[in-house]
Amino acid sequence: MINFKSVDETAIPQLMAIETACHSHPWTLNTMSSCIGGRYFNVAAFDEVSMIGFYIGEKAGPDFTLMDICVTPSHQGKGIARQLLAQFIEYGEQQNAENLFLEVRESNTRAIALYENAGFTEMSVRKNYYPSDNPAKNGFEDAILMGMALGLNFS
Numbered sequence: 001m002i003n004f005k006s007v008d009e010t011a012i013p014q015l016m017a018i019e020t021a022c023h024s025h026p027w028t029l030n031t032m033s034s035c036i037g038g039r040y041f042n043v044a045a046f047d048e049v050s051m052i053g054f055y056i057g058e059k060a061g062p063d064f065t066l067m068d069i070c071v072t073p074s075h076q077g078k079g080i081a082r083q084l085l086a087q088f089i090e091y092g093e094q095q096n097a098e099n100l101f102l103e104v105r106e107s108n109t110r111a112i113a114l115y116e117n118a119g120f121t122e123m124s125v126r127k128n129y130y131p132s133d134n135p136a137k138n139g140f141e142d143a144i145l146m147g148m149a150l151g152l153n154f155s
């Protein structure tokens with residue numbers, strides 16, 4: 001049984017444990033701390049034992065951005081990110097967001113498939129946006145900017 005709930009700064013150690021287990025270039029503690037509260041929002045997933053995943057979003061007027069989404073490696077491939085992403089989209093709809101955005105490494109085919117399946121489409125490419133350990137990439141890789149339009153209700 002997976003439970004989903006919003007968390008506050010007291011959950012930063014759990015968020016950071018998942019963040020560092022998931023990403024080749026994880027957020028620093030300072031970045032994570034600055035993305036809790038204020039214009040940021042989140043949902044974390046919990047099994048019977050501990051936190052196993054989360055998303056963090058940002059509100060900027062009518063534009064909501066998915067800043068991060070992670071599922072701890074031992075729980076990947078079980079549909080948890082799909083459920084977290086659905087909650088991000090649902091929250092945007094409830095809050096009358098007009099656009100949802102995100103950025104993803106071009107090499108992150110798993111995340112790109114997740115986003116495409118949820119209805120995000122590629123909008124543009126930011127060249128050499130992310131640091132990369134791939135020597136063939138000269139230390140950087142491109143970011144794909146993806147988006148989804150909401151609120152096309154003109155009534």
Ligand SMILES: CC(C)(COP(=O)(O)OP(=O)(O)OC[C@H]1O[C@@H](n2cnc3c(N)ncnc32)[C@H](O)[C@@H]1OP(=O)(O)O)[C@@H](O)C(=O)NCCC(=O)NCCS
Binds near residue numbers: 072
């Ligand atoms: C990307 C990530 C969040 C997916 O989490 P997850 O819980 O394993 O994903 P889900 O099980 O919900 O799968 C959702 C979709 O992702 C894609 N996906 C998941 N595992 C995959 C795999 N092994 N290979 C290819 N696609 C995969 C599929 O499209 C899948 O949809 P489907 O089950 O209908 O085929 C997870 O791999 C992760 O935390 N990665 C590291 C952090 C990261 O890269 N975050 C994204 C930053 S932009």
